[in-house]
Amino acid sequence: MQRRTFLKNAIQACAYAGATLTVPTMVQAASSSKVDIDWSLGWQSVDVDSFSPLQMKTIGHIPPSLSGNLFRNGPAKMQRGNQHYKHWFDGDGMVQQFSFDAGKVSHQGKFVQTEKYMAEQAAGKFLYAGAGTTFENTMPTSNNDSINTANTALLEWDNELLALWEGGSAYRLDPNSLSTKGIKTWSKEMQHMPFSAHPLIDPTDGSMWNFGFAPYAGKGMLFVYHIQPKTGIQKVKAINLPFSGYMHDFAQTQGSLIFLVPPHHFANSSGQTFIDKFLWQPEMGSRLLVVSKNDLNDQQWFELPAGFVFHFGYATEQNNELRVNVSWYEDASLMSQGMTELMATGQVENSEHAVSATIVANRNTKTCQLLKTNVAMEFPGFDEIDLSANSSIFGVGRKTARALFSSKSVPTRRHKDTLVSYKPQSGEHKEYIYDTGVFAEEPLLIKPKDTNDSWIVQTFLDVVNKQSGINIFNAAHIEAGPIGQATTDRTLPLGFHGTFIA
Numbered sequence: 001m002q003r004r005t006f007l008k009n010a011i012q013a014c015a016y017a018g019a020t021l022t023v024p025t026m027v028q029a030a031s032s033s034k035v036d037i038d039w040s041l042g043w044q045s046v047d048v049d050s051f052s053p054l055q056m057k058t059i060g061h062i063p064p065s066l067s068g069n070l071f072r073n074g075p076a077k078m079q080r081g082n083q084h085y086k087h088w089f090d091g092d093g094m095v096q097q098f099s100f101d102a103g104k105v106s107h108q109g110k111f112v113q114t115e116k117y118m119a120e121q122a123a124g125k126f127l128y129a130g131a132g133t134t135f136e137n138t139m140p141t142s143n144n145d146s147i148n149t150a151n152t153a154l155l156e157w158d159n160e161l162l163a164l165w166e167g168g169s170a171y172r173l174d175p176n177s178l179s180t181k182g183i184k185t186w187s188k189e190m191q192h193m194p195f196s197a198h199p200l201i202d203p204t205d206g207s208m209w210n211f212g213f214a215p216y217a218g219k220g221m222l223f224v225y226h227i228q229p230k231t232g233i234q235k236v237k238a239i240n241l242p243f244s245g246y247m248h249d250f251a252q253t254q255g256s257l258i259f260l261v262p263p264h265h266f267a268n269s270s271g272q273t274f275i276d277k278f279l280w281q282p283e284m285g286s287r288l289l290v291v292s293k294n295d296l297n298d299q300q301w302f303e304l305p306a307g308f309v310f311h312f313g314y315a316t317e318q319n320n321e322l323r324v325n326v327s328w329y330e331d332a333s334l335m336s337q338g339m340t341e342l343m344a345t346g347q348v349e350n351s352e353h354a355v356s357a358t359i360v361a362n363r364n365t366k367t368c369q370l371l372k373t374n375v376a377m378e379f380p381g382f383d384e385i386d387l388s389a390n391s392s393i394f395g396v397g398r399k400t401a402r403a404l405f406s407s408k409s410v411p412t413r414r415h416k417d418t419l420v421s422y423k424p425q426s427g428e429h430k431e432y433i434y435d436t437g438v439f440a441e442e443p444l445l446i447k448p449k450d451t452n453d454s455w456i457v458q459t460f461l462d463v464v465n466k467q468s469g470i471n472i473f474n475a476a477h478i479e480a481g482p483i484g485q486a487t488t489d490r491t492l493p494l495g496f497h498g499t500f501i502a
Helices: 004-018 039-043 116-123 333-345 475-479
Strands: 052-057 057-060 068-077 092-101 104-111 153-157 162-163 171-173 182-184 208-214 221-228 232-240 256-261 265-268 279-281 286-294 301-302 308-318 321-329 355-362 366-374 378-386 397-408 415-424 428-433 439-448 456-464 467-474 483-486 496-501
Touching: 039 333, 057 439, 068 153, 068 162, 068 456, 092 162, 116 171, 153 221, 171 286, 171 333, 221 355, 256 321, 279 333, 286 355, 308 333, 308 378, 321 378, 366 415, 378 439, 397 439, 415 475, 428 475, 439 496, 456 475, 467 475
Parallel strands: 153 496
Antiparallel strands: 052 104, 057 483, 068 092, 068 496, 092 104, 153 162, 162 171, 171 182, 208 221, 221 232, 256 286, 265 279, 286 301, 308 321, 321 355, 355 366, 378 397, 397 415, 415 428, 439 456, 456 467, 467 483
């Protein structure tokens, strides 16, 4: 982001936040229109095993209540010798840690020492095919974890930090040093099983719900897991799917788990890679699956139009009517070709972008409908509030989403460069657009305990000024711009998901 733009926005934002901005001497960034933009910085391959701790440069107001560690995960080993991955899903996972303490921010990073990463480090080359890339003379896999990249998301669980993939096991990390402690084995029966990168914590008892998707099993199979802190696995349920449509995320209400099976079908036997084996077959339509938490055998299926979903937002249930927010794509072109386009050009020219949509399913009438908006939205997070039982706003439940926070793309740029705040119940829509040449990543809402503070923390990569950074926004006034910023000259590769541990 240009510093003049930041300064103007930060002054406005601090007026909202009640903060006093100390203005350092700033140098105006070069105009991006006069600079050749090297989009490839977003997918550069990191050659070092780790980034040592480094104090970041800060400007504006870093709130004192923002205290803890932001962890981000994403693909970072994209090249070995003359071998290059072509799909964003393929790279080995590297965890970035941003530590907030008394208005200062520091950074360190380290590759997850997976079985795959260590074997390929020793060999000096890629030994296995990626999800979307093939090489000559690759080795066969002995199990799912042979190719586990641990590159997608992170979760704090039982005082450990888990690095998550979706095709295999979680990896255990030390949250201070980021050293790898080995594979998390939930039970002998679950060794090397697929385990989604998007577990959900049940707010009623702190237990974890998750799933594994196995498209190669029969017509496709879904494994549902229920895990308790300390004691481990409580329930495992295998559910046969009507077809093996790609599944990445899911949602929960107080009593139900909600899954979407899109018609992106694992049916192309001639496909050379895992990604290539999926075919878009819109004539099949999509299926919504609702599973009771109390009885995993209690399952109900609904039909929906053809569409594709990576990520879910907020879900509620009342009087057997479920409402779930999703980032809805009209097709699966982003997965099949868009990720490759992004790595090659920094833009997505020929793929659909997601919009905020609500799926409404009535378990009594067995009907289901899709309510789409024109609000572009991806990587959604939400701010939850309590409601009266008779409230009629979005979600119609005791709790609902006051606002959804997400990233989107300006149509002329075709990559994530905008922070969005959207209130489904009123339609209120606010946004902050970054300067050209800036990739905006997943935003996280942070509400420190024992305060009324509410912050949005968003990492970004500025390929014009060749720096990575974090912006802090007042969640109520994101349109005013960031109130504080921390940057480093380390250009960190773009990641997928993160978590904040206070």
